Amino acid sequence: MYFSIIAKVYVYFPTKYVTLTIIHINYSTSMTEHLPEDNSLETTDDNLKSLQTSSENENKATEGTQDLPVEETPPQVEPPVQAEPKQPIFHAPWFLSFHGEGTQYFVIRLINAILQVVTFNFYYPWAKAAKLNYLYEQTEFAGSRFKFHGTGREMFIGYLKLLLILIVIYGGFWWARGDNRFILGFLLLYGGLILVYPLAIHGTAKYRLSRTTWRGIFFGYRGQLGELFAKFFIGVLLTLFTFGIYLSWLEIDLRKYVTQNVRFGSAEFDFVGKGGDLFLIKLKYFAFMFAAFFVVMMMFGIFGVSMSSFISPDSLEKMSTPSFGFIIWLILTYFFVIAIIGALALMRQREIFQYYADNTYLYQNKQWHGVKLNMTFSDLFVLSITNMLLIVFTLGIATPFVEIRTLHFIMPRLAIDGSFDPDALTQTESNYRDATGEDLGDWLDIDLA
Numbered sequence: 001m002y003f004s005i006i007a008k009v010y011v012y013f014p015t016k017y018v019t020l021t022i023i024h025i026n027y028s029t030s031m032t033e034h035l036p037e038d039n040s041l042e043t044t045d046d047n048l049k050s051l052q053t054s055s056e057n058e059n060k061a062t063e064g065t066q067d068l069p070v071e072e073t074p075p076q077v078e079p080p081v082q083a084e085p086k087q088p089i090f091h092a093p094w095f096l097s098f099h100g101e102g103t104q105y106f107v108i109r110l111i112n113a114i115l116q117v118v119t120f121n122f123y124y125p126w127a128k129a130a131k132l133n134y135l136y137e138q139t140e141f142a143g144s145r146f147k148f149h150g151t152g153r154e155m156f157i158g159y160l161k162l163l164l165i166l167i168v169i170y171g172g173f174w175w176a177r178g179d180n181r182f183i184l185g186f187l188l189l190y191g192g193l194i195l196v197y198p199l200a201i202h203g204t205a206k207y208r209l210s211r212t213t214w215r216g217i218f219f220g221y222r223g224q225l226g227e228l229f230a231k232f233f234i235g236v237l238l239t240l241f242t243f244g245i246y247l248s249w250l251e252i253d254l255r256k257y258v259t260q261n262v263r264f265g266s267a268e269f270d271f272v273g274k275g276g277d278l279f280l281i282k283l284k285y286f287a288f289m290f291a292a293f294f295v296v297m298m299m300f301g302i303f304g305v306s307m308s309s310f311i312s313p314d315s316l317e318k319m320s321t322p323s324f325g326f327i328i329w330l331i332l333t334y335f336f337v338i339a340i341i342g343a344l345a346l347m348r349q350r351e352i353f354q355y356y357a358d359n360t361y362l363y364q365n366k367q368w369h370g371v372k373l374n375m376t377f378s379d380l381f382v383l384s385i386t387n388m389l390l391i392v393f394t395l396g397i398a399t400p401f402v403e404i405r406t407l408h409f410i411m412p413r414l415a416i417d418g419s420f421d422p423d424a425l426t427q428t429e430s431n432y433r434d435a436t437g438e439d440l441g442d443w444l445d446i447d448l449a
Contacts, residue, residue, distance in 0.1 A: 100404050205223065228258075249276075265426055289344050364421065365421065390402055
């Protein structure tokens with residue numbers, strides 16, 4: 001556009017110049033009419049030459065512009081449009097969704113169980129790969145689903161390494177016990193487990209994340225095993241010296257280290273929770289449980305005998321034989337205690353999960369994006385009760401359905417700020433195929449959450 005404007009201006013000014021030249025020629029020609037006759041010939045010749053020269057100049061100047069009007073107005077130049085600075089994209093919160101079905105998952109778990117029994121559990125790595133592959137492919141974020149690329153062969157190699165580690169640990173324990181060195185056996189067993197625990201955390205995070213993709217973009221974990229082991233070992237010593245009080249700070253330190261080293265393509269994670277806050281949450285519910293237990297014991301002591309005598313008065317004379325009323329009261333008290341403790345434990349766990357989510361952030365485009373968990377206690381209570389009833393009345397057969405119901409419950413309640421831009425993610429991580437820590441983590445009941 002800029003070139004065309006300059007070209008038009010260039011054409012415009014010569015046209016004006018040609019017009020002025022023609023006027024000048026006409027003016028000069030009119031002046032020769034009043035010259036004396038004796039000089040008319042020379043003047044005429046000079047004028048003819050001048051006219052001829054002017055005509056040639058006019059033809060050169062006007063060449064290629066004959067179609068343009070002489071008095072063409074110059075076009076208006078539009079100011080260039082300035083690009084606006086890039087702003088974060090604000091959107092409705094990004095929610096996870098889960099599309100798994102209990103029937104399909106039940107078939108997968110049933111086949112896995114049969115093959116594990118037939119192969120004396122050596123099929124376990126392939127069973128776990130099939131399970132994770134189904135669960136990841138049924139999880140969706142921003143219109144695209146996740147994919148797990150781990151294979152049973154990779155996990156089987158890690159499984160063999162796990163068996164070797166366990167043989168060494170338990171072999172040392174039984175050797176020391178057979179030699180009546182109980183203290184040495186205790187140290188070998190629990191010391192070995194302490195050494196294995198950070199390896200399980202590190203291996204689970206590194207393998208599981210590096211084999212997970214979303215839109216072809218890999219997750220990743222950049223933590224170092226030595227750093228994680230140092231944090232874990234120091235935290236364990238402080239926990240022992242403080243009689244368990246430091247455990248909350250140890251949990252926060254481990255979660256913070258792992259979270260800060262997780263990558264979602266070009267996006268980074270961070271966790272800003274504090275050990276003191278987690279300790280206060282645990283202390284609060286410990287106080288609630290102690291108070292509930294004290295109230296129950298008071299109720300049992302005050303009303304137990306009176307309730308028993310009300311139902312069966314003869315029981316006061318035969319204290320050695322519990323009455324029917326006393327047994328009923330004892331059963332009711334037991335279920336009341338279980339209900340109170342269960343409800344408090346569920347409230348405690350929900351608040352801890354909420355605390356973890358509220359203090360987790362994603363960093364992208366020089367901006368932090370928060371993670372939220374929208375889960376109420378009443379919803380979690382209903383889910384827990386129905387899941388427990390399903391497992392109890394089906395003797396565990398409904399466990400796959402319970403897992404699917406739980407994922408359907410949790411996934412839509414996890415959200416990321418709408419300013420997060422999934423389309424801006426780029427590939428930064430690489431594959432990692434050592435599944436040793438993955439199997440250790442599964443054996444120690446360690447999972448990514």
